[in-house]
Amino acid sequence: MTLANYINNLLYRYECVIVPNFGGFITNKISAKVNNFTHTFYAPSKQLTFNSHLQNNDGLLANYIATAKNLSYTEAVLEIENEVKNWKLSLKNEELELENIGSFHLNEEKILIFEPANINYLTSSFGLTSFVSPAIKRIVYQEKVKQLETAAPIFHNEENNSKTPVFIKYAAAAVILFTLGTVGWKEYQKIEYNNLVAQSEQQQQNVEKTIQEATFIIDNPLPAITLNVTKKVNNYHIIAxxxxxxxxxxxxxxxxxxxGFNAQILGVNKWNLTPVAFGSFNSKKEAINKLKIIKETESKAAWLLVKEY
Structure with a gap:
């Protein structure tokens, strides 16, 4: 599996995936919307953007690769570095295409330009596509009313002078309702579209403002059918x-x-510190027993961190 595949898998679960020394891929949630001019309806989605300023290693991608490929954290970081070097070499001569993510190229000013692939990373919208609904034309209903009047003419007498036939009342009411509905629906569409645009811009600003402060925690593994591996969850870490x-x-x-310790780096936490663990365990009892031994033989300052992945 290539580095692009790992990034693509993580983007379905996280709002930001940083590739050290290259940049960060950010997903922005967009609500359902409608185009008033083409009468096209779009499902909710997560659109992908790229920020070349997000280059510091937050540990998310490296930890994921290390777990999936049964590597050490250091080996995973080295693998990422080698792939990024190849990307940068390719960009000097040609366009870089990342499968299911998008393409990169350098413009005349040597600025990196990203073109995202047409992928919706919002899992709740899986299977939903855009569709076009023809605009309502009230002239059609007016013609139907005229046809009804021709097929069933009204004969004037004393009785129907005093009372209008019931079906004519219904037909007239239908014309009024369709007229008001068409005008109201167009105004409603305009308001909704403007609201969607404003929400999208606000979401983008919020992501850019808080992304450096975010702490990414792997809270659930990908399905085995995707990775063909069984992930062992170690939530208890003895910190050195x-x-x-x-x-x-x-x-x-x-x-x-x-x-001789099965040590690992746990990534950067929300205080911008990098914890190093003697080892990690999936059993609380096992972790506490090991911590006791380490305190007696190795370091009295060791402590237990419970961190769910």
Missing amino acids: GAFREPENAEKKLQQLIQK
Whole structure:
């Protein structure tokens, strides 16, 4: 599976997937909308954008690849780096096409331009497509009323002078209702369309404002049918330390690995620190017993982090 496939899988569950040293892919939720000019109705969707300024590793993509391919965190990071190098080499000479994500190319000013693929990342809209509904033309109903009047003429006498036949009342009421409905529906469409545009712009601003502060947590694995692997969920982590500088976290990781620990880096947390774990466990009892041993033999400062993936 290529790096593009991993990114594509994550975009269905997360609003932002950052590729270190390349940029971030962001999904923006768009409500259902209608085009008044073409009379086309569109289902709710998540549209994809790209921000080249989001290049710091938040750990989401690396952790996902490490789990899916049974690699260490360091090996996953190295794999991402190699793929990004190949992308940048390709962009110097030609357009870069990422399957099910979109294409990149450099313009004359050497600025990276992204063209998203026509993919809806909103899972609740799966199977829904746009459709065109012809505009209501009230002239059709006026012609039908005339046909009714021709087929059933009204004969004047004292009785029907005083009372209008019931079916004529219904026909007249129908014409009025269709007339008012058509005008009201068009006005309603205009208001709804303007609201949708405003909501979309506000959502984009909110994402750009908070994306750097977001903490991404893997809260559920992808179905086995997609990855052909069985994911073991380890929610309990024995922490050796949390570091401001990624280099210090990597140094601590290597020290623990040399001592025989199944250590790993857990990514950057919401305080912009990088935790390093002695090991991770799917059993709380097992994690507590291991923590006791580590406190007695290795580090009294070790502590237990419960983090659901």
